Structure formats: C-alpha cells, structure tokens
Amino acid sequence: MTARVLLFDVFGTLVDWRSSLTDLAAAAGTRAGVQADWPALIDDWRFAYQPAMDQVIGGSQPWQDLDVLQARTLDGVLAERGVGLPDDARAALIRGWRQLRPWPDSAEGLEMLRTRYITATLSNGHVALLADLMKFADLRMDVLLSAQFSASYKPSPEAYLTALRLLECPVGEAGMVAAHAGDLRAAAALGIRPMFVSRPLEWGPVMREECPTELPGLVVADSLPALAEQLGC
Amino acid sequence: MTARVLLFDVFGTLVDWRSSLTDLAAAAGTRAGVQADWPALIDDWRFAYQPAMDQVIGGSQPWQDLDVLQARTLDGVLAERGVGLPDDARAALIRGWRQLRPWPDSAEGLEMLRTRYITATLSNGHVALLADLMKFADLRMDVLLSAQFSASYKPSPEAYLTALRLLECPVGEAGMVAAHAGDLRAAAALGIRPMFVSRPLEWGPVMREECPTELPGLVVADSLPALAEQLGC
Numbered sequence: 530m531t532a533r534v535l536l537f538d539v540f541g542t543l544v545d546w547r548s549s550l551t552d553l554a555a556a557a558g559t560r561a562g563v564q565a566d567w568p569a570l571i572d573d574w575r576f577a578y579q580p581a582m583d584q585v586i587g588g589s590q591p592w593q594d595l596d597v598l599q600a601r602t603l604d605g606v607l608a609e610r611g612v613g614l615p616d617d618a619r620a621a622l623i624r625g626w627r628q629l630r631p632w633p634d635s636a637e638g639l640e641m642l643r644t645r646y647i648t649a650t651l652s653n654g655h656v657a658l659l660a661d662l663m664k665f666a667d668l669r670m671d672v673l674l675s676a677q678f679s680a681s682y683k684p685s686p687e688a689y690l691t692a693l694r695l696l697e698c699p700v701g702e703a704g705m706v707a708a709h710a711g712d713l714r715a716a717a718a719l720g721i722r723p724m725f726v727s728r729p730l731e732w733g734p735v736m737r738e739e740c741p742t743e744l745p746g747l748v749v750a751d752s753l754p755a756l757a758e759q760l761g762c
Numbered sequence: 763m764t765a766r767v768l769l770f771d772v773f774g775t776l777v778d779w780r781s782s783l784t785d786l787a788a789a790a791g792t793r794a795g796v797q798a799d800w801p802a803l804i805d806d807w808r809f810a811y812q813p814a815m816d817q818v819i820g821g822s823q824p825w826q827d828l829d830v831l832q833a834r835t836l837d838g839v840l841a842e843r844g845v846g847l848p849d850d851a852r853a854a855l856i857r858g859w860r861q862l863r864p865w866p867d868s869a870e871g872l873e874m875l876r877t878r879y880i881t882a883t884l885s886n887g888h889v890a891l892l893a894d895l896m897k898f899a900d901l902r903m904d905v906l907l908s909a910q911f912s913a914s915y916k917p918s919p920e921a922y923l924t925a926l927r928l929l930e931c932p933v934g935e936a937g938m939v940a941a942h943a944g945d946l947r948a949a950a951a952l953g954i955r956p957m958f959v960s961r962p963l964e965w966g967p968v969m970r971e972e973c974p975t976e977l978p979g980l981v982v983a984d985s986l987p988a989l990a991e992q993l994g995c
Contacts, residue, residue: 647893657930660880660905672893672906677928695910697890 532722532760534698535642536689537670538707539652539659541731541738543639543753544629544666547571548730553625557618565612568733573610577602582653582682592680594655599623626654627661632728636668638753641762649674651692651705653682672696684715693721704748706756710741717744724748726756765955765993767931768875769884769922770903771940772892774964774971776872776986777862777899780804781963786858790851798845801966806843810835815886815915825913827888832856859887860894865961869901871986874995882907884925884938886915905929917948926954937981939989943974950977957981959989 540546547568554567581598584590600623607614614622642648649672650659659673676682679691693703705716706724708731713723723744729737740749750756773779780801787800814831817823833856840847847855875881882905883892892906909915912924926936938949939957941964946956956977962970973982983989 647897649893656905656928660882660929664880664904669902669904671897671902672889673904678911695889696893 532646532704533702534693534696535646535648535704535706535724536651536674536692536716536721537639537648538683538705538709538712539650539654539662540626540629541728542706542708542726543635543668544631544662545728545730546575546626546629547733549629550574550622550625553628554622557614557621561615561618563612563614563618565610570606570610570612572733573606574599574603577606585682586685592677592682594677595626595653595658596623596655599626627658628665629662631666631668632753634752634754635666638755638757639668639670641754641757642760643669643671645760645762646704647671647696647698649692649696651683651689652676653688684711686715686719689716689719689721706753708738710739713741713744713747717741717746722746722748724750724756726753727751765879765937766935767926767929768879768881768937768939768957769907769925769949769954770872770881771916771938771942771945772883772885772887772895773859773862774961775939775941775959776868776901777864777895778961778963779808779859779862780966782862783807783855783858786861787855790847790854794848794851796845796847796851798843803839803843803845805966806839807832807836810839818915819918825910825915827910828859828886828891829856829888832859860891861898862895864899864901865986867985867987868899871988871990872901872903874987874990875993876902876904878993878995879937880904880929880931882925882929884916884922885909886921917944919948919952922949922952922954939986941971943972946974946977946980950974950979955979955981957983957989959986960984 550571551568554571581602585592639648648670650670651674652659653676655677656673656675674692676688679687681687700720704722704724707713708726708728713725717723725740750759783804784801787804814835818825881903883903884907885892886909888910889906889908907925909921912920914920933953937955937957940946941959941961950956958973983992
C-alpha cells in the first residue's frame with residue numbers, strides 16, 4: 530500500500546481503559562469508604578461517552594473537551610447507580626483517562642510502524658489529555674492530533690479530514706488504525722484505509738468488538754507488531 | 763524550577779538551516795546549470811522571513827503557511843540577485859525546510875529533557891512541515907505544536923499562549939528553549955521562563971545571535987544536553 534500516514538485511535542486501541550479505570554475507581558472508592566460494582570460502573574460510564582459526543586457532532590451541544598464531557602456523564606452514572614463519591618474521587622476518575630495502561634504490544638508496534646510511516650494519534654481525547662496519557666503509558670508518536678482540532682468528535686468526517694489536512698496528506702495516502710468498527714467505517718467512507726487491530730479484552734470477558742469485514746481493503750491484525758509486519762515494517 | 767512543559771524553537775535551535783539550505787541550493791543550482799553565491803542568497807532569504815511573518819502578525823496579510831511565505835520571499839530574493847531558477851529547483855528549496863540537519867547534540871538533549879518534561883515544538887513552521895522535518899532529522903518530541911494553531915506567527919503572544927492552552931499549562935510552568943533573543947523576550951514577557959541555547963554557527967562564521975542577558979530567570983546553556991543537566995535531568 531502507498532500509505533504515508535497512519536492515524537491511531539487511542540482508547541481501547543493503544544491503551545486498556547477498562548481495567549485501568551476499574552482499578553482507579555476501586556482505589557478511589559476505598560479511600561472514600563464507598564463500595565460499588567466498579568467494573569459495571571465503568572462500563573456504564575464508557576457507554577455514556579459516545580452519546581455525549583454525538584450531541585456535539587449533531588450540534589445540540591457546543592464542543593467541549595473530554596474532561597468536561599466525562600465529568601457530566603460520570604455524574605449521571607453515579608446518580609443512576611446511587612453511588613456517592615466525593616469531589617476529589619470524581620476528579621481522580623476523570624484524571625484517570627490520563628493514566629491508562631498500554632496494551633503490552635503497543636509501544637513495540639508503534640516503534641516498528643514509525644520506521645515507515647508518520648504516526649499520529651487521532652483521538653477524541655484533547656491534546657493536553659493525550660500528552661499526559663502518552664507520557665504515562667510510555668508511548669511515542671510522531672504527532673499528537675485530536676478531534677479537538679476540528680471542534681468535533683469522531684466519527685464526524687471533519688475529525689479525520691482536519692487531521693489529514695494538518696499533515697498535508699490525501700485520504701488515499703492514510704490509514705486509520707483502530708479496534709472499533711465504527712471508527713474504521715467512518716474513515717473508510719472518506720477513502721482512508723481501514724486497519725483493524727483486535728483487542729479482545731477491551732470490553733472485558735463478555736463483550737467483543739465486531740470486525741468490519743465488509744470494508745474493502747481492510748487490514749486485520751491481532752497486535753500492532755503483527756500489523757507492522759503485514760505493512761512491511 | 764517548577765516547569766512541566768518545555769517549548770522548543772526549531773529552526774536554528776534544533777536544526778542547522780543555513781548549512782543545510784546552502785548545500786541544497788548549490789545542488790539544485792548544479793542540476794539547473796545555474797551559478798550564484800548560494801550562502802549569501804540563503805542569508806537574504808532568511809532575512810526576508812521575519813518581515814513576511816510580521817505582515818501576518820500585523821494583520822496586513824492573512825495567515826498562510828510557511829511554504830507559501832517562503833515561496834514569495836524566495837521569488838523576491840532571486841529577482842533581486844538576478845538569479846533564474848526553474849520551478850522544480852525553487853520547489854526543492856522550499857521543500858528544503860523539511861530536510862534540515864539537526865545540530866549534533868539535539869537528539870540526545872531532547873531525549874534527556876523528556877524524562878522530566880513534556881517536550882513540544884513551538885515553531886513558525888506548520889505541523890505538516892514539522893512532521894516531515896522531525897522525521898528527516900530523526901528528532902522526537904512529545905507534541906508537535908506550531909504557531910499555525912494561533913493563525914499567527916511568533917513573536918505574537920497568541921502563538922505562545924495558544925500552545926500552552928492546548929497543553930493546559932500555565933505560563934509559570936513553562937519554559938521556552940530557543941537560540942534567539944527575540945523569541946525568548948516575547949516568551950518571557952508572558953511569564954514563560956526563557957532558556958537560551960547558544961548556536962554560534964547558526965548564522966555562519968561572522969554573525970552571532972545575542973544572548974538576552976537582561977531577562978530575569980534566564981537559563982543559558984551551550985547545548986541541549988547541558989541544558990538538561992542544568993535542569994536536573
């Protein structure tokens with residue numbers, strides 16, 4: 530393939546949000562003397578995430594960064610489950626999105642891929658969050674790009690197109706690497722090559738992300754080093 | 763010091779534009795069968811650079827990326843010196859700003875500094891140019907930021923403040939690393955800590971950048987590793 534730039538989804542594709550946030554929530558709960566079903570609460574929170582972004586994409590809410598959105602949805606989830614968490618514990622959870630553990634192969638795969646490609650995040654996390662997260666997870670990119678630069682969120686076309694405009698990269702010379710079918714479908718609809726990396730543990734032991742097998746030109750790999758090998762790195 | 767983020771000037775501070783562009787111009791001239799005083803022409807071109815940006819800062823020209831500005835000033839310099847260069851040679855020179863050799867200590871110093879700080883470019887080069895240049899020079903940053911995000915150019919205050927806003931960094935927690943007094947004075951006026959790295963060969967054997975010794979809290983180093991050591995990395 531003739532790709533020059535690879536865009537990477539971050540949450541779930543490079544880092545394991547679910548186990549990281551569950552641990553952080555349990556620790557915050559212990560400090561606050563609060564008990565709850567933390568894995569279920571984190572799942573609820575994660576499910577509330579895309580609808581909150583969809584309101585921004587749809588125009589019914591102005592763009593605000595992920596911290597603001599997450600604070601709002603976290604309050605909703607806590608209220609629904611009747612869990613009272615003090616302010617500092619809530620802040621620690623929102624901050625937790627900057628302290629997510631990488632998947633074991635992420636660092637190695639990114640280093641391999643950057644030998645042939647310009648690697649760039651394209652995350653719904655804003656730049657400040659990404660900078661902290663990449664440092665925490667010890668992951669390195671050539672460029673940190675975010676849907677923030679389009680004042681929208683994925684899967685809005687503007688999120689992808691703004692990132693590629695900033696890199697002066699035509700859609701035909703870009704790949705989108707993600708563990709999520711929705712992200713890849715949106716990218717592929719614009720002419721960006723979809724690259725699916727399976728992360729079977731992202732949603733815990735029960736649920737599993739589907740692979741968008743119908744997409745023409747789809748690349749499928751079960752790790753980032755495997756993707757790098759397929760791409761000739 | 764309590765800095766969390768270091769912003770880096772690029773042209774002259776991390777890479778040696780003068781010798782790199784002189785070599786590229788001489789090679790392009792040879793290919794085109796054109797003779798000229800290439801070092802002098804490159805110096806003229808470089809001197810035309812800040813005035814072109816000042817027109818954008820002053821509002822008499824809309825923001826355009828550095829390629830566009832450089833193409834315009836290059837045409838002016840070539841006309842003034844009566845040097846005729848074919849289009850592909852002119853394009854190669856403009857592209858040359860993405861093929862500048864790093865100073866010998868740049869890579870090592872950046873690696874040392876990123877152990878304690880978030881490292882970010884703050885260049886007048888746009889993001890696409892910086893991505894290509896950093897790849898060419900084999901230099902790595904945590905974040906590539908550019909005056910482009912403020913639709914202005916340094917030393918406009920907005921260039922610095924936009925970069926720090928993107929990183930959620932108060933001015934008091936940021937340092938500006940540059941080989942140029944003007945850049946550091948502008949940063950220091952906003953409360954950013956000025957860090958001067960001397961690059962005695964930047965302007966060739968004759969001219970030398972002054973050190974802005976009047977700035978309170980100024981850090982002075984003769985290389986990036988020396989700066990890292992001063993900062994306790």
